[in-house]
Amino acid sequence: MEIRMPKLDVSMTEGTFLGWLVPDGSTVAEGEPLYTVGTDKVETEIPAPVAGVLRYGDAETDTDYPVGATLGKLED
Structure with a gap:
């Protein structure tokens, strides 16, 4: 499952x-x-949507990403 930048409010x-x-x-x-x-x-802290093994993606700390951008993934 891909971990994505969440949409925290409508705007x-x-x-x-x-x-x-x-x-x-x-x-x-x-x-x-x-x-x-x-x-x-x-x-805000974002919780894991499912259990799994975390694999970092290419997301860099202190960097802006659009809503829906892939940050990493959770493997079975």
């Missing part, structure tokens, strides 16, 4: 990827905090 078109909260290759549980996203209004 959001991009967000700042602030970094991963767990190491690459870690097994994570559904609902476990996975990464942090910032907007001009809020910084």
